[in-house]
Amino acid sequence: MLELRLVQGSLLKKVMDSIKDLVNDANFDCSATGFSLQAMDSSHVALVALLLRSEGFEHYRCDRNISMGMNLGNMAKMLKCAGNDDIITIKADDGSDTVTFMFESPTQDKIADFEMKLMDIDSEHLGIPEAEYHAIVRMPSSEFARICKDLSSIGDTVVISVTKEGVKFSTRGDIGTANIVCRQNTTVDKPEEATVIEMNEPVSLTFALRYMNSFTKASPLSSTVTISLSSELPVVVEYKIAEMGYIRFYLAPKIEEDEDESKP
Amino acid sequence: MKIVTYNVNGLRPRIQQFGSLLKLLTSLDADIICFQETKLAKHDLRADMVWAEGYESFFSCTRARIGYSGVATFCRVKSAFSSCEVALPVDAEEGFTGLLENSRGFGDRKYERCAVVEGLEEFSKDELLKVDSDGRCIITDHGHFVLFNIYGPRADPDDVERIQFKHNFFKILKKRWDALLRQGRRLIVVGDINIAPASIDRCDAKPDFEKNEFREWFRSLLVENGGPFADVFRAKHPERKEAYTCWSTSSGAEIFNFGSRIDHILSAGDCLHEHSSEGHDFLTCHVRECEILTQFKRWQSGSTTGRWKGGAGIKLKGSDHAPVCMSLDEIPIISQHNTPLLSTRYCPQVEGCQQTLVSMLARRQTAEHVKSNVQHDSSRVTDSIQRCKMSMKRSSDDHAVLDFSLDRVVNSSPMVQGDTVSEIVECPQSSPNEASGSKMLCSSSSPAKPVSRVQSKKKPKQSQGSQLSLRSFFQRSSNSIIGISQPGISDNPEDFSKSDQFSNGDSMKYDETNTKTQINISIQDHAAADSLCSTAEEKRNVALAEWQRIQEVMQNSIPLCKGHNEPCVARIVRKAGPNLGRKFFVCVRAEGPASNPEANCNYFKWAASKSKDKGRTQ
Numbered sequence: 009m010l011e012l013r014l015v016q017g018s019l020l021k022k023v024m025d026s027i028k029d030l031v032n033d034a035n036f037d038c039s040a041t042g043f044s045l046q047a048m049d050s051s052h053v054a055l056v057a058l059l060l061r062s063e064g065f066e067h068y069r070c071d072r073n074i075s076m077g078m079n080l081g082n083m084a085k086m087l088k089c090a091g092n093d094d095i096i097t098i099k100a101d102d103g104s105d106t107v108t109f110m111f112e113s114p115t116q117d118k119i120a121d122f123e124m125k126l127m128d129i130d131s132e133h134l135g136i137p138e139a140e141y142h143a144i145v146r147m148p149s150s151e152f153a154r155i156c157k158d159l160s161s162i163g164d165t166v167v168i169s170v171t172k173e174g175v176k177f178s179t180r181g182d183i184g185t186a187n188i189v190c191r192q193n194t195t196v197d198k199p200e201e202a203t204v205i206e207m208n209e210p211v212s213l214t215f216a217l218r219y220m221n222s223f224t225k226a227s228p229l230s231s232t233v234t235i236s237l238s239s240e241l242p243v244v245v246e247y248k249i250a251e252m253g254y255i256r257f258y259l260a261p262k263i264e265e266d267e268d269e270s271k272p
Numbered sequence: 273m274k275i276v277t278y279n280v281n282g283l284r285p286r287i288q289q290f291g292s293l294l295k296l297l298t299s300l301d302a303d304i305i306c307f308q309e310t311k312l313a314k315h316d317l318r319a320d321m322v323w324a325e326g327y328e329s330f331f332s333c334t335r336a337r338i339g340y341s342g343v344a345t346f347c348r349v350k351s352a353f354s355s356c357e358v359a360l361p362v363d364a365e366e367g368f369t370g371l372l373e374n375s376r377g378f379g380d381r382k383y384e385r386c387a388v389v390e391g392l393e394e395f396s397k398d399e400l401l402k403v404d405s406d407g408r409c410i411i412t413d414h415g416h417f418v419l420f421n422i423y424g425p426r427a428d429p430d431d432v433e434r435i436q437f438k439h440n441f442f443k444i445l446k447k448r449w450d451a452l453l454r455q456g457r458r459l460i461v462v463g464d465i466n467i468a469p470a471s472i473d474r475c476d477a478k479p480d481f482e483k484n485e486f487r488e489w490f491r492s493l494l495v496e497n498g499g500p501f502a503d504v505f506r507a508k509h510p511e512r513k514e515a516y517t518c519w520s521t522s523s524g525a526e527i528f529n530f531g532s533r534i535d536h537i538l539s540a541g542d543c544l545h546e547h548s549s550e551g552h553d554f555l556t557c558h559v560r561e562c563e564i565l566t567q568f569k570r571w572q573s574g575s576t577t578g579r580w581k582g583g584a585g586i587k588l589k590g591s592d593h594a595p596v597c598m599s600l601d602e603i604p605i606i607s608q609h610n611t612p613l614l615s616t617r618y619c620p621q622v623e624g625c626q627q628t629l630v631s632m633l634a635r636r637q638t639a640e641h642v643k644s645n646v647q648h649d650s651s652r653v654t655d656s657i658q659r660c661k662m663s664m665k666r667s668s669d670d671h672a673v674l675d676f677s678l679d680r681v682v683n684s685s686p687m688v689q690g691d692t693v694s695e696i697v698e699c700p701q702s703s704p705n706e707a708s709g710s711k712m713l714c715s716s717s718s719p720a721k722p723v724s725r726v727q728s729k730k731k732p733k734q735s736q737g738s739q740l741s742l743r744s745f746f747q748r749s750s751n752s753i754i755g756i757s758q759p760g761i762s763d764n765p766e767d768f769s770k771s772d773q774f775s776n777g778d779s780m781k782y783d784e785t786n787t788k789t790q791i792n793i794s795i796q797d798h799a800a801a802d803s804l805c806s807t808a809e810e811k812r813n814v815a816l817a818e819w820q821r822i823q824e825v826m827q828n829s830i831p832l833c834k835g836h837n838e839p840c841v842a843r844i845v846r847k848a849g850p851n852l853g854r855k856f857f858v859c860v861r862a863e864g865p866a867s868n869p870e871a872n873c874n875y876f877k878w879a880a881s882k883s884k885d886k887g888r889t890q
Contacts, residue, residue, distance in 0.1 A: 032844055032855045032879075050842035050855060052826045081853050132829070134822045139815030140808050240816055260823075 010038055010074055010100040013067035014060075017096035017111065019229070019249065024084040026226035026247075026255060027056050030219075033079040035129050038070045042253065043098075046133060054219050055242075055258040057136060064252030066095075076100060076107055077129035086122045136258070141236040141244070142209040143170035147190060148201055149233040149247060153224035155188050160217040162186045165262055169212035170237060175205060179217070200231040211237045213261040220245070223257040273358060273603045274302035277421070277462035277535055278568070278595035279518070283310040283321060283344065289589055294324040300565075300595060303348045303359040306410075308423035308464040310342035322616045328352050329616045332366045334407040342407040343463070345421045352611040358603050361412035361419075364614040367404030368411060368420070368448045371397065375404075376614060392447055395440065403441045415606035416544060417554070418452055420445075422463035424534075442489060449540075453500055458541030458554050461501070464518070464593060465490070465536050469503065472513060473533035476865050493538070500540040502555040504562045504598055505533070517564055519571075520863065521592045526571030528864025528871045537562060537598045544602065558600045565595040833859040835873020842879065855879035 014020055027034075027047070034047035034056075042061040048054065062068040090096055090111040097110040104126075111120040155177050159166050163179035163186070170176075174191040193203045223245045227233070230247040237243050245257040278300065280286040283293075290296040297305055305327075312321060314333045322329050327346045334341045349360040366375045369392070392400060410421040425441050427434035449459055469490045471477035482488070493499040509515065516531030525531055543557030570590040611617065830839040840857035857877045864871025 032853070048826055048829075050844065052830050052842075055822075055826070079853055130829075132825055134825055135818065136822065137815040137818035138811075140811050238812070240812065241819060 009069065009071045009102060010098065011067065011069040012038070012043060012065050012098040014064075014096045014098075015066045017090050017094040018092045019060075019252070020096050021087045021090060021092070022226075022228045023058060023060075023249075023255065024080065024087050026229060027058070028080040028084040029225065030054065030222045030257075031056055031080055033077060033127055033129055035075045035077050035131055037073070037075050037133070039073045040070055044253075046136070047131070049219075049222075053260065054222075055134070055136070057254075057256045057258070059253035059255075060249065061253045064249075067097075071102070074100065074102070077127035078107065078124065079127055082124060086124055089120065089122060139238065139241055140208075141241065142211040142238045143175075143205065143207040143236070145170060145175045145190075145206075145235045145237075146202070146204045146232055147175075147235075148203070149224070149227040149230055151190070151203075152233045152235070153227045155190075156217060156220045156224050159186055159188070160221055164217055165214050166217050166220060167212060167214045168235070168237065168243075169210070170205060170207055171210050172205075172207060175203075175235075209239075211239050213237055213239065213243065214263070215243060215259055215261055219257075219259050223259075226255050226257075229255060273304075273600040274597060275304045275306070275419070275460065275462060275537070275600070276300045276302035276565070276595050276597045277306045277308070277464070277537060278565075279308040279423070279464040279535060279591060279593035281309050281311075281521075281591040281593065283307060283312055283342075284316075286591060287321065292324075293320065293322075294327075297324050297327055297346055297348075300597075302597060304412075304414075304419065305346040305348075306419075306421035306462050307344045307346070308342075308421070310344050310407075311339050312342050312344075313338045317616065317619055322619070326350070328360060328611050330361075330364050330366075330410050330412060330612075330614050331616055331619075332407040332410050335405040340406070341423055343410050343421050343423050345410045345412055345419070347412070349611075352615070352617070354608045354610060356605040356608055358414050358416060358606055360609065361414050361612055362606070362609045363413040364612040365411040365413075366407075366409070366614060368409045368445055369400040369404050371400050372404050374614075376612075392444060395444065399440060400444065403437070403444055408441070409445075412612075415609075416603060417458040417460050417539075417541065420449075420459065420461040420463070422461060422465060424464060424466040426466045438486065442486070446493075449500070453540060456541075459501075459539065461538040461540075462536070462596075462598075464534060466534050468532040468534050469494075469506070469536075473516075475514070475516065475530045475532065501538040502540070502553075504537040504539055504555060504559055505564070505596060507555055508559070508562045515564055516594075517596055518593045519569075523872070524571070524862025525864070526569055527862040528868055530862075530864045530871070533564075535564075535593055535596050537596055544604065558602055560599040560601045562596065562598045565597055569594045831857050831877050833861075833873050833875035835859060835869065835875060836861065840875065840877070 027045075030049045031047040032050055034045050037044050037046075040062065042059055043065075044060070045056070045058040047056050049056075062070075086109055087096070090109070091113060093114045094111040095114070097112070099108040099110060100106070106123050106125055109122045109124065111122070112118070156166065159177060159179040162183065163181035165179060167178045168175065169178070174189050176187060176189045178187040179185065190203050192205045196202050224233075226247040229249050232248070234246045234248075235243060236246070242258040242260045245259070247255050249255060286296055287293050290299060310331070310333075312331070312333055314335075317331060317333070322331060322344075324346070326348060328349050329347075330345045332343050345364075347359045347361065349355060349357050351357075352360060364376075366372055406423075406425070408423045408425065412419045412421070422445070425434070425438045427438045429435075449461070452459060467486050467490045468474045469487055471481045474481060482491075491497055493501045495502050505515070514529055515533055516529060517533050517535035519525035519529075519531035523530075539554050539559065541554045543552045543554050545552055545557060568590065570592065827839065830842070832838060833840050836859070838860060841860045842855055842857055845851045845854045845856065856879055857875075859873045859875040861870070861872040
């Protein structure tokens with residue numbers, strides 16, 4: 009028996025919006041500690057990890073660990089039917105092949121039940137390691153989204169370079185080049201507007217803007233984004249979900265095409 | 273004389289590809305160039321799309337959907353007026369039913385319509401208008417022959433309505449041809465007909481390929497089956513196989529030449545010889561050769577764009593069709609004539625405001641030229657003045673009106689007075705007065721320079737590196753560690769410590785040929801064993817090894833195709849139906865003939881996810 013009641017139903021809607029374009033279908037894993045998801049994009053290049061801890065739910069009942077395969081497009085369709093202020097309850101019986109989403113209006117005068125078929129999805133859980141990173145940048149998520157969007161109109165890739173002075177995003181394309189530098193800035197009125205750079209080592213890595221832009225779809229979930237970079241590890245783009253958990257995107261950097269390899 | 277037909281798959285992108293319309297036309301090097309699928313709407317007809325120095329153009333645009341269909345005929349002429357050139361048509365018509373508005377030209381003057389084609393009584397007016405409303409036909413009469421520039425409709429095998437449309441289209445077209453043939457006219461029909469006549473014209477044709485009604489219809493047109501037409505390419509190359517003109521856009525079909533021959537040149541009628549006898553006809557007496565211009569194909573062998581890779585990261589530039597060219601011999605000149613009213617030079621929009629400064633001045637120059645050379649033949653003056661004053665309303669043929677309008681022009685606009693005009697023409701950028709004057713004349717003074725600058729010598733997209741799958745990324749990073757372990761390469765203190773660490777251990781046995789797993793293990797060994805290394809370093813190595821494992825899992829979860837043992841590409845079902853949204857894997861290679869093992873092996877596998885209740889019923 010599974011019953012998860014989330015007062016802030018809009019949160020789940022935003023989560024779906026942020027990953028449904030990247031991931032086709034995925035297993036949602038429920039345990040006593042929380043509701044989580046780990047999935048790859050269709051080309052198996054990027055990885056998404058989502059965690060919503062049990063404490064964040066008004067009511068959290070999960071009798072035994074259960075994994076529910078869902079088509080995220082279909083799930084997003086159903087969650088679109090929930091109002092932004094609605095309370096969402098996720099329900100599933102043991103051994104059932106469906107999951108039920110219940111939407112309650114804040115005034116309790118409207119209750120909607122949506123039942124969705126589950127899928128069998130083969131997927132191995134990948135234990136993603138915690139790691140130390142050479143550089144960690146925290147900045148307003150809207151700013152990051154804007155930068156990725158702007159740069160993608162010029163080029164296909166972004167070079168993210170972190171130095172003591174700040175973080176530089178640059179790209180080049182057929183029409184020219186673009187460089188955007190964000191300096192460390194902690195003297196702001198609101199903490200979420202700060203740009204904070206923790207750096208052990210300077211690092212400069214190239215990423216596909218297509219993926220970065222897809223990651224920034226999670227911007228509505230959090231006012232800040234944390235980008236962790238190491239020259240040997242995939243980048244982590246993390247959006248914290250207030251008092252509940254996080255959504256993290258992992259992506260391997262691109263490398264300069266070796267001349268000798270690209271020639272036929 | 274050369275005639276070329278080319279499905280450009282969008283005139284706009286083709287102009288961009290070649291830098292300008294003129295360059296596109298020049299590279300095709302022909303006297304009459306017929307384009308299909310221009311994908312232009314009426315309001316897109318701007319000077320840079322339709323005007324090229326030395327060419328007369330005739331456009332037919334779709335009246336229904338935007339960015340769809342459309343044909344255009346470009347004629348290379350020395351002069352559009354009182355010319356004897358065959359390339360300059362004596363008459364032109366949009367559509368083949370004769371029912372379209374302004375089908376014979378622009379302007380107020382209603383051209384006297386020739387009798388509606390006979391034998392179309394069975395079709396309603398709406399049906400007739402419908403086949404012409406897509407912009408699929410331009411007819412130009414070149415005296416010796418009538419040229420049809422056709423874009424034949426395509427119909428999916430299960431789309432009944434569309435098939436009916438295609439049926440009507442060709443039936444009505446055939447009536448028009450028959451009518452012209454009865455009048456003793458010679459016909460040349462060119463274009464993307466969207467029919468591959470026989471098995472030889474299609475890669476991997478199924479045994480019943482030729483049974484299709486449209487293919488049968490096409491073959492029935494041909495001389496060998498009692499019809500009036502010769503399929504010029506096939507007549508010249510009866511045995512040539514794998515001569516294709518169109519390749520599927522999405523599957524990389526060009527690579528293995530997995531296409532079909534659907535762009536055709538047909539000819540019908542007698543030769544021009546005076547004493548035509550047995551064995552004489554247009555094809556044998558006048559067609560020197562007919563070739564497919566494969567140099568326009570998107571994919572050239574030895575291309576440096578790299579492998580197809582399921583289309584990812586490769587943007588093939590160019591049309592999915594190749595042009596077909598026919599050379600004619602012994603075509604004598606015809607009597608003096610002027611460009612027909614359908615010419616885009618009379619299209620109100622193009623003429624009205626959408627010119628560039630340079631093209632306008634250039635045209636003024638030719639107008640001046642004509643004026644000075646030609647005596648006061650009133651119709652010619654009309655022409656030149658018309659070209660002088662683009663904003664002027666066109667005068668009718670009526671002489672009185674003509675004189676009046678001429679006077680009015682001269683009086684009302686001082687700029688048109690003889691010497692001023694020639695001054696502007698001769699030194700367009702001389703004095704500021706004149707410059708501003710010419711600007712005033714040309715209401716849309718869109719500068720000409722940008723046009724030439726737009727010649728985007730688009731380099732092949734600078735691939736600033738390929739997307740690493742996590743596996744190859746780690747392969748590289750382990751390679752780089754090997755590199756670092758060779759002294760003197762790194763300049764980074766931390767890397768040095770790493771290199772020490774490796775040379776302390778058994779790094780000597782690493783060389784470039786080491787397999788990844790060996791490195792993998794040794795890194796783990798080191799992480800575990802080397803107590804000297806800092807905890808941060810240790811943690812990073814653990815993370816590295818862990819990520820390598822993750823990557824392997826990610827990579828291995830992509831199935832390998834049967835034919836080549838290569839990782840497949842994932843796709844999602846977009847077609848409505850029970851499987852909509854389901855993920856599947858297919859071979860990444862380009863489509864090709866089944867006989868070629870290098871081509872797509874047709875491997876298909878559903879992703880390991882299916883609806884649960886479905887699983888139960890199975």
